[in-house]
Amino acid sequence: MDMKAVSAIQRFTDARSASAIQSYQQARPATEPMPEEPTMIEAASKVAVDFAQTLAEGEETAKASMIGDADPHALVQALAQTELAVEAAVTVRNKVVEAYQEILRMPV
Template sequence: MDVRSLFAAQQYAALRPATEPEPGAEGAGPRLASAVRDFAATLDEAESMATSAMTGDADPHALVQALAQSELAVETVVTLRNKVVEAYQELLRMPV
């Protein structure tokens, strides 16, 4: 066995734990799930407010405020989606 390959294997084994995630460190999964739940709650609130306004049970000012919040949430999600698609297309353009 070549000494250089043995040395490389030992170095790789020593550095391997540095590439593993730290215990207790959260990734993007829980934060993304929380953001999706918040987005759905915002849309549900706007929908229920619109239904209440149609039956005459809601204040028009509260309806406008709920619709503005839902519009902002949708614009934010669309912008995020566009950034993800743009990043994906950029990866596809990279030479292999």
């Protein structure tokens, strides 16, 4: 056999094995167990912890800025993150109150 034929056969087998690998990778997720989704209580507690952590980080940055240890840009960024977190919490609270009022208006 000449070298061209050998290299052509090697390319064919490499392409075939690559195709088999890709097929396996596509079929593999179907055989793996689905990760458990967090419950509503777990998700809400994670959000509450993240919210409290954001507020605490903003407060620490503000304290550090007052004594001159923090960069002014870090203070502005921390305040913006805190503002965004509070706005999101207020929006969620408003939606919950609105849903509760809708439930109260339902005829029994």
